[in-house]
Amino acid sequence: MKLSQEEKAMSKGEFGEALKWAINHQKEVGNFFDAKDFVSISSVHMMVDPESIGVDGVKFLEKLVKMDAKVRVPMITDPRGVDLDYYRPLGQTEEMADIERRTIQACSSMGILMTNTCVNYQTVMAPLLGEHLAFGDTGVVIYSNSVCGARSNFEGGPSALAAGLTGRTPRYGLHLDEKRKPTIKFTVNYEPQDLTDWGLLGALIGKICGSYWEVPIVEGIKNFPSSDEIKHFGAAMASFGSTPLFHIKGVTPEAKNFNSNDLKNLVLHEINSSNINSLRGEYGNVGDEIDVVVFAAPQLSIFEMQRVAKLCSAKTFKVPVLVCTSPQVYSDAHRMGIIHQIENSGAKVLQGTCFYNQYAREIGVAKNWVKLLSNSTKIVNILGGYGYKPALANMEKCILSAIEGKIV
């Protein structure tokens, strides 16, 4: 990679050991992907939940703090793994909470803002068209790239941290025009009706793409999606396919850059309702008993919270209901009485966490939860590997199922 004078100095350790680690880590990754140089970034979003980093990851963060590491650009965080106001009832341990506290302490010491959200594009600051970023959380990246037209690769926690310290990232992948061109085409003969339908559509496209390096372009969408709908669409696509970018004709900002000539040689896939229903059928059946209902992945927006509150009104549940939202939405929802409405039913709202990165395996064992129902296509995909038998239904049916203790 071609390095500037400043980058060479960082690499030699002239700016300290923390920056030396950071830039050399980025160089190694850049060389792996044939990056020619670095690109400056305006902000960073980092995934750093305690389940993923473990004790050794925390020690790594604390080592950087001792090196006097400080971030150079605004840097925020993905959801936490432990809601420190509500972890014992979930079967989470003091050891988990301790890792969480140490992580927060270390990140804060480096100047990282603990926003604890995977919907920062709805709550903190929406990225701009063409803005170069170093974002973690696949849902955040795919939304920022596709809906906002910003430019970020999936930056895992270590690389996001390195980007925060150096203020730059290797210029490869989605920072380059040529990697943003469509590689595969979809025609949709199906009209999604709710968040779960949008998630299923995204999941199918992601599943067919099956690669970080495929860029789908989608035609035939008749219902212009809301922010929450396209959030579920993108999050599911990224989860099922590791896909970081999509274009939708008439919806996303870069789709218009590609004409029929650009797309004529791409393999075309058609999606219809039978494809959607086939995937839906893999996740539970009417009448199946359930152990818990979870609304998360991504964290709920204020609109989704309002909807859950209305559905919960005057209801009581046979199984636990968990709702995960960001601290930003939580405080608004609290002020407007929405948290009270939801929790009056017996449901519990967790703030700054997302269920699947909360030691979901250990929670399942501690609470004897196996049959988990959610309206999130992303979470049912993830939790199959965590010992759960996940089931999928839309938000309304999830609430009705929680009342009955089985899928309605």
Place this chain on the structure above:
Amino acid sequence: MKILKCHIGIGPKVSGTVLSANDNFSARYDLDRINGVFSRPNHKLFGEPYVDRILVLNESKGGVASAWMLYEMCARRMAPKAILFNKANTILAQGSSLAGLTICDRFEDGDITSLLDTGQNVHVDPTNGEVTVLPD
């Protein structure tokens, strides 16, 4: 000895026994990292122990968590020795860099999951972009 050429990788030279499948990979989605086995029921390696094996898989998939997880797995010595992909995504490369885990991808001779079978012994040289199939 057969040598398979690939793109320059990350990590130290290692030798070990292959565990191969034409399937994708995520540390979060597919592994029971406590017990060191593949835990996703519909994964082709479901139930297989992966610690100290040379994993050979199609592509990396899923979320960003795998980057920290590889570091955590290596620190507990509950990691594979190396991972060979047809195509790695950014997360697995980034995580391998922090963890000091060997990773290679983009093989010149085609689909690496069909070129290497479970049980074969190989030597992986990421600096030179070479995987050598060792005699039985």
